[in-house]
Amino acid sequence: WQAKKLCPELVLVPPRHDRYAEISRQVNALYMQYTDLVEPASIDESYLDVTGSLPHFGLSAHALGDQVRRRVREEIGITISVGISFCKAFAKMGSDLKKPDATTEITRENYRDILWPLPVGALLYAGKRTCEQLRMQGIHTVGDLARTDRQALAALLGRGGDALWLAANGLEDAPVVPPDEQPAVKSVGNGRTFPRDLVTYDEVRRALITLSDEVATRLREAHMMCRAVQVSIKDPKLKVIVRQMQVGRPTWQRREISDTALKVMAANWREGAPIRALTVTAENLIPADQATEQISLFDAVPQKQREKQEKLERAVLQLRKKYGADSILLGPGDEEH
Template structure:
């Protein structure tokens, strides 16, 4: 028997939460944005009225206002979003204990084992959920109902806002396969370009292609998305509170002023590398790949990556990888607006032991010594505060100039 999976998506979440305080703007075009004075002036969310003008998430405020001169801008309040996300999660757990968040505004629910307690009709239950959310929180959700997680999410995206979409097995050829391949979970623009060169443009094209052909094009990821397209995703909905380990950990900064020169660039690299390494150690993970994204004041982004010399969660090793990438990709005299460092290819620490390099035994020993040092620093900072100890590189004028900036954290499950 097929499972019954819901994907619940809070519609225009940030904007909807803000509009609870400003009901007079409910029918007007509204967007939530970052702080322009702190150089975070981008659109974070928009309501349906703003969307009708072509306003898009992640574009700059001036681009959005050019499309919609009467756009109402509201500041972001992330504490509010976390609060309402928690309330929504509590509503979901009334219906099942198998609730898996997918970001702050989306969740999967497996109601297979509890559906009989609520009348046995999946569509009626989805509609009941939508009504409860409106009545108790003043928010709307779109619900996708399907036999697996991938198609349930596709269903919640299919019709918005405040709608229920059902995709059973017999509905897949009619609803799913004609959609562009980019509508499928985890198929980004880069993968879509590769697939298009092979004549694969729709989800149906992907499902019809031989699995081994897609794997040759995209590696292991190709096999995974082929399974998604054919409906062979069997991944479980994890119980509420059970969080899977991340597959990557990233930290990014948009600097209050552009960084120029080798000293300032190094300061930015070491600051972010320390934060990434600390979070790796908190997760008891090590990375095998380091990625860096560099953004100019003109919003041109360069992305590069390289393998680490060995699995690591040491900031010095991560920073050195980034500096080597930047040496080939970024001139020190070019102003740098923003930087993101991501540790990928993660392994649990117990599976990521380093064998002694017979050709460079000193390098292996030095990395082990650095890891021991940084763990000792973690313990001191946990006990006495972050300022009790740190690398001397933090105390340079350049490092102090950027250390107070807000950071963006990314963890990909």
């Protein structure tokens, strides 16, 4: 709404999340033709370890990157940028250097010349607030950070400072881990920073319902249920409070997650206090097939309501899979429409 106010002629195009996900699957399937070590980092980024497959293709890493770019462009119809390096952090930085369609190779011989002059914010996980802290210490570039005493950085930023130092010096050694080898999910969260502060109960309620809906969907996709719900509240001064509450029984239902999140808010927020960001996280997860519960005779009516809600949410999930994530939206009455 702020953009439309500034530019009334602005044309807004609705997102096509289902189409984005389909393209992402096609691209990753193409990557799998080159190596089985493919780790999707997000819907539009993946890490590939081609160390063992280069001899099979008889290509250099740079030539293979060019081939992958060409095939994605010709077979799928989009452009990609490829970063090649000896560690994931530098490969990511390389892919960001020349967009939208290029291959950049960062080697042990050239990384100081190519990456160290970049602003420190070019490092993954060097967020705005971290960069401000670093600038106050006279650290402006990746090279500045790399040459800083490691212990001093850890004292300033904690474990995050040590991780940044390792990344800047090319010492980050995280392996490429395919999805089926990922460690078990311990929590599922969804957060949002709002374009303007939320101050009314209705605004906060709508936000929590939307966040809880995404968390519930991801729980079902992971075949997990939660036994607690955590809410993180950030105000305009970036002060954060985190509170959680147990749910009565293991759940992946959106209604139960949002109801619990609203109870957390009621106990820890007063209407009118501005909120810049909210995060809802499902905690204490267990596999859905291990979730058991004892049903009391006195709980028969709520149990029937829960079963009715379960049928409703499963139907909504199926419709969204068929027609797209935005085909059914949450209305002001917290009902599906």
